[in-house]
């Protein structure tokens with residue numbers, strides 16, 4: 001699969017003056033709930049209503065979705081409001097039922113994207129349709145697996161494709177339910193700049209107070225759309241209550257978001273930007289030269305260790321460096337996590353250099 005302008009055709013056809021908004025409850029619960037939310041969303045920027053019909057839950061015993069019955073409610077919501085309808089499919093049975101109920105947008109969840117077998121089956125079941133298929137990132141931070149799933153749909157003849165960034169599982173507790181790892185969707189954009197990219201802030205945040213800032217970051221990174229969980233009574237939602245917002249909050253959020261242009265048009269902006277980028281280029285060059293010099297010293301230490309039969313890893317020294325550098329980092333307004341990650345990478349490279357010296 002190669003990047004091409006046509007990948008955006010389905011999105012361009014909407015002719016929107018704002019990012020695409022897909023909104024709706026985590027789960028369809030009752031017909032009344034679905035219709036109530038649909039009518040409220042109709043007066044917002046929403047193009048498509050989402051609702052989970054089959055819910056993949058981490059543990060058994062939780063609410064697992066209303067099943068096919070909910071598709072009838074979605075169909076009615078579509079008829080009454082004109083909104084498109086979107087749901088998650090996780091097997092071919094779901095696909096058949098969603099097709100039979102005229103669902104417009106099919107998304108593949110993070111737990112499905114990890115399985116090439118299931119993705120292939122779903123892709124084959126959708127073959128020959130003109131449905132929009134959105135592929136969520138896999139639970140693990142693996143861009144190749146994510147793009148591989150997209151490619152399976154592409155090869156199966158589905159041309160209306162997009163991706164949804166919903167964050168990545170981590171064992172460590174962070175402020176997010178799923179870590180955004182922004183670098184991964186940025187890499188994805190570099191490879192497929194025309195593949196529509198949608199943010200799912202609800203699953204990244206896991207809590208509603210982070211939704212706005214996540215959406216703004218996405219727009220600052222040129223995302224094409226947002227999929228936001230929206231409920232008429234979020235606190236009483238049957239699943240993921242903490243991360244859902246009301247349609248009214250959705251309206252406020254979309255009104256307050258600042259949409260950026262991909263490049264500034266004014267001559268002054270371009271001049272100023274060029275000047276600042278030149279400064280960055282100079283500093284980047286200095287950084288890389290400095291790192292090169294540091295590795296030459298690591299090589300020299302490697303030779304010394306070899307002659308004296310001393311181990312590469314020197315924990316005491318390494319911890320001293322880490323401590324000193326995180327303090328220095330803070331003085332320079334550098335986030336501790338960043339400084340640690342940077343120096344861990346430098347240390348690893350230094351060890352790699354010494355390994356080559358000691359065991360050539």
Ligand SMILES: O=C(O)C(=O)C[C@]1(C(=O)O)C=C[C@@H](O)C=C1
Nearest residue numbers: 301312313314315317318347350
């Ligand atoms: O000080 C050393 O012994 C080194 O080899 C240098 C260095 C480093 O890159 O700073 C590399 C490996 C050790 O674990 C500690 C520090």
